[in-house]
Amino acid sequence: MHLCSLCTYKTPNYAHLMDHMRAHTGEKPFSCPHCPYRAAQKTNLKTHIRTHTGEKPAGRSLQVDVNTDCERPGGRGSIAKLHPCSLCTYKTTNYGHLMDHMRTHTGEKPFSCPHCSYRAAKKTNLKTHMRTHTGEKPYTCEHCQYRSVTRSALVRHLFTQHNK
Structure with a gap:
């Protein structure tokens, strides 16, 4: 049995322990050929790459x-x-x-933007993305002229600009 010296993880497989240690070291040796994404586990990289290709796992x-x-x-x-x-x-x-x-x-990612290559896993994410093409900014600050595409951006604005 191989034991992690930093937590309670244990495994009979030494290679699994080495994979686990990356959770503590932050090492991410697997990199995406399409973007800056890096992963600690090869399986996570494979899943990520499908976000570029749209491929479904076999x-x-x-x-x-x-x-x-x-x-x-x-x-x-x-x-x-x-x-x-x-x-x-x-x-x-x-x-x-x-x-x-x-x-x-x-x-x-079954939801596709008709104007660009953006694809989304959720319909609501595509709806929010579409605002980048329409210019719609439905969230308005009650203290100034600021408008935003997302509610979270408005909340961040209120916190940083108006201490609310």
């Missing part, structure tokens, strides 16, 4: 297990079905959110 299915057991989210409120991701610990009461989440594993 053999990986978007089939999900729908949990029919009822649970109470947060311990109260209405009873709702909890849908778990079969590939990680993510859980949600909204099936559509699970479908969006599954694209983080597959790298699928």
